[in-house]
Amino acid sequence: MREKNQNQPPRSSREAQNNVTVKPQKKKKGGLLGRLVRRFFLLLFTLIFLVVGALVAIMYTVFNGPSPAARDVLTMSLLEPSATKWIPGLFLGDELVEQIRADQGTELADDVSDISQVVINRGDALSTGGDEWANYPDGIRIESYGGKTFNAHIMIVRDPSRVYMAMSTEKWSTSIPGTRINHQIETEGAIAAINAGAFLDNGTAGPEVGSVPSGIVYAQGEFRSNSYREYLQESGFAGFNQDDVLIVAKNMTVEQANELGIRDGCEFGPVLIMNGEVNDVAYNSNSGYNPRTAIGQRADGAVIFLCIDGRQPGSVGGTYKDCIDIMVEYGAVNACNMDGGSSSVMMYRDTYGKYGEPGEVQMINSYSLLQAEPRKMPDFWMVRPE
Numbered sequence: 001m002r003e004k005n006q007n008q009p010p011r012s013s014r015e016a017q018n019n020v021t022v023k024p025q026k027k028k029k030g031g032l033l034g035r036l037v038r039r040f041f042l043l044l045f046t047l048i049f050l051v052v053g054a055l056v057a058i059m060y061t062v063f064n065g066p067s068p069a070a071r072d073v074l075t076m077s078l079l080e081p082s083a084t085k086w087i088p089g090l091f092l093g094d095e096l097v098e099q100i101r102a103d104q105g106t107e108l109a110d111d112v113s114d115i116s117q118v119v120i121n122r123g124d125a126l127s128t129g130g131d132e133w134a135n136y137p138d139g140i141r142i143e144s145y146g147g148k149t150f151n152a153h154i155m156i157v158r159d160p161s162r163v164y165m166a167m168s169t170e171k172w173s174t175s176i177p178g179t180r181i182n183h184q185i186e187t188e189g190a191i192a193a194i195n196a197g198a199f200l201d202n203g204t205a206g207p208e209v210g211s212v213p214s215g216i217v218y219a220q221g222e223f224r225s226n227s228y229r230e231y232l233q234e235s236g237f238a239g240f241n242q243d244d245v246l247i248v249a250k251n252m253t254v255e256q257a258n259e260l261g262i263r264d265g266c267e268f269g270p271v272l273i274m275n276g277e278v279n280d281v282a283y284n285s286n287s288g289y290n291p292r293t294a295i296g297q298r299a300d301g302a303v304i305f306l307c308i309d310g311r312q313p314g315s316v317g318g319t320y321k322d323c324i325d326i327m328v329e330y331g332a333v334n335a336c337n338m339d340g341g342s343s344s345v346m347m348y349r350d351t352y353g354k355y356g357e358p359g360e361v362q363m364i365n366s367y368s369l370l371q372a373e374p375r376k377m378p379d380f381w382m383v384r385p386e
Helices: 011-018 031-063 068-079 087-092 094-102 123-127 181-188 254-259 280-284 320-329
Strands: 140-146 151-157 163-167 192-195 215-219 222-227 237-241 246-249 262-267 271-274 292-298 303-308 332-337 346-349 361-363 379-383
Touching: 068 087, 151 192, 151 320, 151 346, 163 215, 163 262, 181 192, 181 346, 181 361, 181 379, 192 292, 192 303, 215 254, 222 254, 237 332, 246 271, 246 292, 246 332, 254 262, 271 292, 271 320, 280 320, 292 320, 303 320, 320 332
Parallel strands: none
Antiparallel strands: 140 151, 151 303, 163 379, 192 346, 192 379, 215 222, 215 262, 237 246, 237 262, 271 332, 292 303, 292 332, 346 361
């Protein structure tokens, strides 16, 4: 008789065990994907930390290094844009920053330009000057200029009576946003445009930025505004009188502007050239490398618009010296710096299809890679069609 294995469970127990279904373990949701995402962001934050750290180290070295000239150039380059003007104070202190800024002051023999320096060609005389305008029947000539650190664009307008100040709205208000120059040129039906003076820019992304101009503004024969002067970075004025002569001044009041018969003008600076005299202080200053806009006039009355590209791999930007050199080369007897940085824009309605389809507005300069389109602004220098 076979003995039962006492260690063996009863048949019913063995059958129950054999019928138990072993459930497979569930994999954690998103295990691999989650690890990849976490590693990606860890790598991204590490790269950002390294880049920011490297930039801080470089700036600290320049700000506190052995070269005051390099320090001043970096300081002025950062002071001009509204988004970075706070950075120099972190490394140098406010007192030294103000001292560096004060060293960029304007010194010229005269306070206001002499209108007798410009004799405007009128009527048939507009066509004089050899073959300069032979290939430019709309009276606008555009050229490019290459510098060591920048690319520049020069527009010459033959008839100064066509140049005027365009406004984003008939009555400026912080509750009414500014407009973009590519929209305003269509509204005006203008043939060409560049940006003009300073405007309210508190360094934020608020809707009030670009809504109201800073300082004195005249448009189409009328005084328009004299507010928000605290946003003027440089002292200076440029405006056309009733005889279409561009008047530049170190400083300007509404009373003076009325006496001079200003029809279109705005405040910004510094003055670059006055009565044929170069502003040596601006020329020799460490103004920094940035996008630039300037306006000038030749002795025959032709108006010079200048835009320098900046903050791009192929064009870091220009200085006041660069603006002056170009204006002198193109024959300016009076010239003044306008608002620059991300505001610098030059546009042209391609009347004869030189740059694309006839009648289409072309962007002549290249603005910052960080911008999808031009900034909103309250006023613009524009050119009427003939």
